[in-house]
Amino acid sequence: MKTAPLTFPIDDVERVEVEVEPHVEKWQDQEGNLIMILHSIQNEHGYVPREISMELSALLEIPLARIYEVITFYHYFKLVPPGKHNVAVCNGTACYLKGAPQLIADLERKLSIKEGETTEDREFHLETVRCIGCCGMAPAMVVDEKTHGRIKISDLQGILDETKKGGVK
Amino acid sequence: MIQRIVNATINGIPVSVPYGTSILDAARAVQVKIPVLCKHPDLGATAACGLCIVRIAGSQKMPRACATPLENGMEIFTHDGELTEIRRSVIELILSNHPSECLSCGRNTNCELQTLAAEFGIRQDSIERYVRDLPQDASNGSIIIDFNKCIKCGRCVQVCQEVQDVWALSFLERGINTRMAPAGDILLSESPCIKCGQCAAHCPTGAIVENDETAAVWAALRDPEKHCTVQIAPSVRVALGEEFGYPPGTNLTKKIYAVMRRLGFKAVFDTNFSADLTIMEEANEFVERFAKGKGELPLITSCCPAWTDYMEKFHHDFVDNFSTAKSPQQMMGVMAKTYYSEKMGIDPAKHYQVSIMPCTAKKYELERDEEMFASGYQDVDITLTTRELARMIKQSGIAFEELADEEADSILGTYSGAGTIFGATGGVMEAAIRTAYYFVTNESLEGDAINVTPVRGLEGVKIADVDIKGTQVKVAVAHGMANVGKVLGEVRDARKAGKETPYHFIEVMACPGGCIGGGGQPYHTDIHTRMQRAAGLYNDDEKCAARCSHENPEIKQVYKEYLGHPNSEKAHKLLHTHYKAKKVYLK
Numbered sequence: 001m002k003t004a005p006l007t008f009p010i011d012d013v014e015r016v017e018v019e020v021e022p023h024v025e026k027w028q029d030q031e032g033n034l035i036m037i038l039h040s041i042q043n044e045h046g047y048v049p050r051e052i053s054m055e056l057s058a059l060l061e062i063p064l065a066r067i068y069e070v071i072t073f074y075h076y077f078k079l080v081p082p083g084k085h086n087v088a089v090c091n092g093t094a095c096y097l098k099g100a101p102q103l104i105a106d107l108e109r110k111l112s113i114k115e116g117e118t119t120e121d122r123e124f125h126l127e128t129v130r131c132i133g134c135c136g137m138a139p140a141m142v143v144d145e146k147t148h149g150r151i152k153i154s155d156l157q158g159i160l161d162e163t164k165k166g167g168v169k
Numbered sequence: 170m171i172q173r174i175v176n177a178t179i180n181g182i183p184v185s186v187p188y189g190t191s192i193l194d195a196a197r198a199v200q201v202k203i204p205v206l207c208k209h210p211d212l213g214a215t216a217a218c219g220l221c222i223v224r225i226a227g228s229q230k231m232p233r234a235c236a237t238p239l240e241n242g243m244e245i246f247t248h249d250g251e252l253t254e255i256r257r258s259v260i261e262l263i264l265s266n267h268p269s270e271c272l273s274c275g276r277n278t279n280c281e282l283q284t285l286a287a288e289f290g291i292r293q294d295s296i297e298r299y300v301r302d303l304p305q306d307a308s309n310g311s312i313i314i315d316f317n318k319c320i321k322c323g324r325c326v327q328v329c330q331e332v333q334d335v336w337a338l339s340f341l342e343r344g345i346n347t348r349m350a351p352a353g354d355i356l357l358s359e360s361p362c363i364k365c366g367q368c369a370a371h372c373p374t375g376a377i378v379e380n381d382e383t384a385a386v387w388a389a390l391r392d393p394e395k396h397c398t399v400q401i402a403p404s405v406r407v408a409l410g411e412e413f414g415y416p417p418g419t420n421l422t423k424k425i426y427a428v429m430r431r432l433g434f435k436a437v438f439d440t441n442f443s444a445d446l447t448i449m450e451e452a453n454e455f456v457e458r459f460a461k462g463k464g465e466l467p468l469i470t471s472c473c474p475a476w477t478d479y480m481e482k483f484h485h486d487f488v489d490n491f492s493t494a495k496s497p498q499q500m501m502g503v504m505a506k507t508y509y510s511e512k513m514g515i516d517p518a519k520h521y522q523v524s525i526m527p528c529t530a531k532k533y534e535l536e537r538d539e540e541m542f543a544s545g546y547q548d549v550d551i552t553l554t555t556r557e558l559a560r561m562i563k564q565s566g567i568a569f570e571e572l573a574d575e576e577a578d579s580i581l582g583t584y585s586g587a588g589t590i591f592g593a594t595g596g597v598m599e600a601a602i603r604t605a606y607y608f609v610t611n612e613s614l615e616g617d618a619i620n621v622t623p624v625r626g627l628e629g630v631k632i633a634d635v636d637i638k639g640t641q642v643k644v645a646v647a648h649g650m651a652n653v654g655k656v657l658g659e660v661r662d663a664r665k666a667g668k669e670t671p672y673h674f675i676e677v678m679a680c681p682g683g684c685i686g687g688g689g690q691p692y693h694t695d696i697h698t699r700m701q702r703a704a705g706l707y708n709d710d711e712k713c714a715a716r717c718s719h720e721n722p723e724i725k726q727v728y729k730e731y732l733g734h735p736n737s738e739k740a741h742k743l744l745h746t747h748y749k750a751k752k753v754y755l756k
Contacts, residue, residue: 072343
């Protein structure tokens, strides 16, 4: 997934139109096209910007409220730009038993955000995920593309610092 | 068409109903009431609440009666010990997510959840309470949403999306996190909401209520500096009684005049009078456009503020088609603060005008734009809905039912039958036709011809050809915003094709049934209530000495003494307004 936030002012109506049209064109006449178009938009930007939803609403003649019903129903779709680094803490059964909730609480404190949110400087996005298939390494978390296992609370600051410096990839 | 009939039994009672009838409705036909919180007679079944479960002989399942059609040979059982226990658990589960604030809730004693909890004898919280802490939304001044009191029945979302085609409300997220809200984290005032209040009228709990402003009216009434006057809308007279035990449709006009004086109003006016005034201006406008070609056709009525808001947001290519005649509420306000105040020697700065309306959107109309201040002051100071007035009367200690009839104050109190039928869908059209006929032919309609019956009734769209001495006028009447799109679509298509407009005159009311079904009317309104209230207005019309607005003696006097003639310079300044395109979302 690319994560390229919009590079133009969002109130630039013409640019928004240009932005949306190719996504719509591909799926224009297909049944159930809304979800496919939303996927396409999120793949491009990493989230679904409100202005683009509004333009989509006009193009597809679907009320904005219906588009938001779909976006918010599926956990996958995001309404805010993702952070530069994604911190996904596994909260599957094994990790849960091995202390994932404490890890999440500590990360929330360190980053001053709640699970599902992005830090104000957009450096980190924190999320919890269900079993990532590394139960033997519990508790585990995935930072960007790297999986960390058997994490202790005392490891967390180090991982965050290194990630920010670009040391951990 | 042959209607297929289904034969079955419910609790051993034989029942025959048309094919497709739900078990819930079939049970009601044999005097069996199954409890529900989500299904409303106006709306489709969503099977959200789970209270209406029943048993079918031979099946282990317990289907929901609202969403299951009755089938031939079914043996249904609606009530037994176990079903009652399950229903009690469902209510307890709903209560566990509902704040315990009944005493300070806008729906106290009138809440469907509270009533069921009482009927099921729930005396303690058996499940630990989990209530989310979401902020109230009081941003638009007409209705207030308390998201924490929402039981997710879906009625408001359904009525907002399907009946009104507004889509201000939606269900966001899912599961335990499901919440009713406008699209995205925005306020109602930033959403497409048209303030019609149908969400409040359909909400089973206190999650959506009108913005209660009775305290401000009490304060004005006890302020010795203020000269308080009041106007009563057409549809209020046939609905207010429901709050005092009268059947829907009971016409209490003269008791309402009496109670207004007891409450302390110095003069009591009738919005029916200003409805007649609206017709004088609007019928004149129609004749100017239709017979003299001055202005766009079709002419579209604009006395419903929820409709004008909707048009400005969703159909603003019709701005030029809108009647510029102000609504009766606003015409009364400006006449009270100019003509009446001058005549009676009242300082208009101290004149405080209250309107009693069936409508939450009327609260918004008061400050819609600067033309609502045509008298030099805010023309109408405050709007109370029918429900708020009932509350005021109950607070006042007046035995309303026992009051003797009184008359309205002259000169803004006498009305014609045309004015009173404004409150029902088709009424404005009928009233306008009666007077337009006179303006064109110089003759008044007589006998049965005065009743324009094709525009009456609760059909969503009504179409008629009206004969004005050989000239055919094509009219359409729509109510419930979802019915408007197709009528305007026909006009739009004709425009694009360069063809003649399919309609010359269109009446639109936002609420199903028109104002009698308004968002500020007494609760538990359904199609039967609407029919009874409409019948009350048509009976009032039959009894009026004058049946046409131009025959109302006080209307004649007002034009003679003050306004001159319809659309005179003065009339234009005081009684007309304009519309413009608006954004659907402000954020």
